Amino acid sequence: MxxxxxxxxxxxxxxxxxxxxxxxxxxxxxxxxxxxxxxxxxxxxxxxxxxxxxxxxxxxxxxxxxxxxxxxxxxxxxxxxxxxxxxxxxxxxxxxxxxxxxxxxxxxxxxxxxxxxxxxxxxxxxxxxxxxxxxxxVACFAMTEPSGGCNIENLDMRGKGIHTRAVLDGDEWVISGAKVWPTNSGVSDVYCVVCNTDPSLGDEGIALIYVPVPIEGFSFGRFEDKAGFRSSREGDFYFDNVRVPREYRAGGPGLDAELLHDNLIFARLFSASWAVGIAQGAFDEALAFTSERKVAGKPIRQHTLAANVLADMAIGIQVGRDSYINAAYMFDHPETYGKRTSKHMLSRSTIAKVFCCDMAVKVTNQAMDLMGHYGCAGAWHAEKYWRDNKIIQLWEGGAQLGRMDVARGYYHYDQFHPNRLYERMRAMRES
Ligand SMILES: Cc1cc2nc3c(=O)[nH]c(=O)nc-3n(C[C@H](O)[C@H](O)[C@H](O)COP(=O)(O)OP(=O)(O)OC[C@H]3O[C@@H](n4cnc5c(N)ncnc54)[C@H](O)[C@@H]3O)c2cc1C
Structure with a gap:
């Protein structure tokens, strides 16, 4: 072999x-x-x-x-x-x-x-x-709330999951609410805060508002101690009647919902590439290790079983890379591939994110398998790659919402009106 x-x-x-x-x-x-x-x-x-x-x-x-x-x-x-x-x-x-x-x-x-x-x-x-x-x-995109991140990222919710309220008072927005887990919590100079001006307005109520800190009414809770991604900071923070100029709203009614969706799709693309980088790092480490370390008289990678594993790792990494590159290229060329916030584009970017994270979970695990006890040893990095990748898989809607968003690219999937046929039949009976 x-x-x-x-x-x-x-x-x-x-x-x-x-x-x-x-x-x-x-x-x-x-x-x-x-x-x-x-x-x-x-x-x-x-x-x-x-x-x-x-x-x-x-x-x-x-x-x-x-x-x-x-x-x-x-x-x-x-x-x-x-x-x-x-x-x-x-x-x-x-x-x-x-x-x-x-x-x-x-x-x-x-x-x-x-x-x-x-x-x-x-x-x-x-x-x-x-x-x-x-x-x-440093800046932070603050979306997730104590009641859940997916309730905000799920398009069907149309802003209903956003409880941070922004009320216009003269020429200022007055913001109240709480955010949990945003990256760069506590180390940021400015926060882009996902708010709701009025839950009854649906997408029109979604507002993205910039808040520079320190500012009166803004405070922090605790910071997270997580399995991986330790060099970034995540934590809770609170808005208690924080006032910023009305011009600090990114776009306006309707446009801000589009901008939120655009940012979510963008983030799924770079999350996919992050996972590919992690898998590549784990592969490089396993390849180097298995060329040096010998079992049964020859380097591990010369054994057919190990070569098969390394080949599977390489296949996953390259297919993952191709998938995020293709999807990102499409996102960058709406003149050819259509609106960046279309369900098709959401689906394409999420295919890349879900596939690359699942692939990297497997590849980092395989790297540890190939390295024996060194796979979990702190002196090497395979276990760190494994911990870091798991984090990416969990954010941005996680594995389940991700799969729902993939499905949206293939058929009409509206979670909160699953029984449209039944509704139509009832309407026909009543008419
Ligand atoms: C390291 C790290 C960095 C982060 N950075 C940021 C950031 O910069 N900004 C920010 O705003 N947030 C950030 N987050 C938060 C992250 O985006 C959320 O954790 C994520 O969106 C999921 O939300 P949740 O944890 O509240 O899970 P929940 O919303 O409670 O969901 C829990 C589980 O339910 C699944 N699920 C959701 N909907 C459905 C459904 N309809 N049917 C079945 N299953 C479903 C999800 O896939 C998930 O597995 C970060 C998180 C981490 C771990």
């Missing part, structure tokens, strides 16, 4: 889809990760149980790469880097290195997409300079 060729590393991407600019960016980030992150991954994770300082140092260096304000429109000093594909490709690289450490520097792009797409001048004029200052400036 021959060896698995590591050549696949050099032919990961179709050049027709991944531009020279994207490949340059991948090279830059990969080089940074090899130099700055790979040698200290364990110390970074240990630092998250202490003063977090090592993680912050790496985050400052990522800001130094110059990407922090890249998502901003050119007229505000950014590079107009809005491509889901570029963002996802870069995130894949961080997945292979240390998945969570890029969450703080990259948070601005996700949290400020709504304002950028809506072209909200007040928000961009007030906040763009801070992202371009060269100093870390």
């Amino acid at each position: 021959g060896e698995i060729s590591i050549e696949i590393k050099d032919n990961r991407y179709m050049h027709e889809l991944v531009s020279p600019g994207d490949r340059f960016m991948i090279g830059l980030v990969r080089d940074f990760i090899e130099r700055e992150i790979m040698p200290i991954r364990r110390e970074m994770e240990a630092s998250t149980r202490g003063d977090f300082e090592l993680v912050r140092e790496i985050q400052r260096k990522i800001v130094g790469l110059g990407f922090q304000g890249a998502f901003l429109p050119m007229e505000y000093g950014g590079w107009n880097l809005t491509s889901a594909l570029t963002y996802s490709l870069v995130v894949e690289e961080f997945g292979r290195g240390e998945p969570a450490c890029c969450a703080a520097p990259a948070g601005g792009a996700w949290a400020f997409r709504p304002a950028c797409i809506a072209g909200n001048r007040a928000v961009l004029e007030d906040f763009a300079p801070r992202f371009l200052s060269g100093e870390p400036y």
Whole structure:
């Protein structure tokens, strides 16, 4: 049985889809990760149980790469880097290195997409300079609430699951409510808060409102201690009549619901690529380990059984990568593939997310299997990849809502009106 060729590393991407600019960016980030992150991954994770300082140092260096304000429109000093594909490709690289450490520097792009797409001048004029200052400036997209994240992400709920209220009082929004689990909780300078102006309005009541902190009425609860993704910060925070200017609403009635859906689809794409990066890291580690470690007189990877496992891992990773690249390319080209928030696009992005997370759960598990007791040892990274990936599988609607959103691309699936036929029959009888 021959060896698995590591050549696949050099032919990961179709050049027709991944531009020279994207490949340059991948090279830059990969080089940074090899130099700055790979040698200290364990110390970074240990630092998250202490003063977090090592993680912050790496985050400052990522800001130094110059990407922090890249998502901003050119007229505000950014590079107009809005491509889901570029963002996802870069995130894949961080997945292979240390998945969570890029969450703080990259948070601005996700949290400020709504304002950028809506072209909200007040928000961009007030906040763009801070992202371009060269100093870390962190943003958070705050959606999930104590009563559940899926109730907000589920399109059928039409905002009914959002209990954080925003009421207009003169020229200000007054916000009250609670959020749990948003990434960059406690370390952010500004929060994009998913609110409801009036639950009876359905999608029209959904409002995305920017809240800079510190601000009166805003407070924190506890921070989470999680299995993986330890270099990012998640926690609870509360709004008690917090007041911000009315211009800080991203778009307006109806548009904000579209912007929320657009952001959810965007996040499923980069979540898929994060999982692919993690699986690639686990594969690289297992490949290196099985070339050195011998059983029955030869390196493990020379045994047919092990080669089969490595081949299955490589198949999953490459199919996963192809699926997120295709879906992100489609998302970036609505002129060809239709509206970015269509049910079809939601389904395509979620296929990538669900598949890549399931695949990475399996691949990280297989990497641990191939490495014997080293698979669970802290001195190696297979177990860390396994813990980090599980987290991605759980967020953004998790595995079940994900599958419901996949189904929506294939037939009309309206969870709260399952018995339309019965309703029609009753209406006919009554008429
Ligand atoms: C590390 C981490 C980072 C996060 N970052 C952010 C962030 O930046 N911003 C933010 O707002 N949130 C964030 N979250 C929260 C995350 O998005 C939610 O955890 C996720 O959406 C699921 O919500 P929930 O945990 O409340 O689960 P629930 O909504 O209570 O759902 C529980 C389970 O039920 C399943 N389910 C849902 N609907 C149905 C249905 N109709 N039928 C059957 N099963 C169903 C789900 O798939 C899930 O498995 C983060 C979470 C984690 C773990």
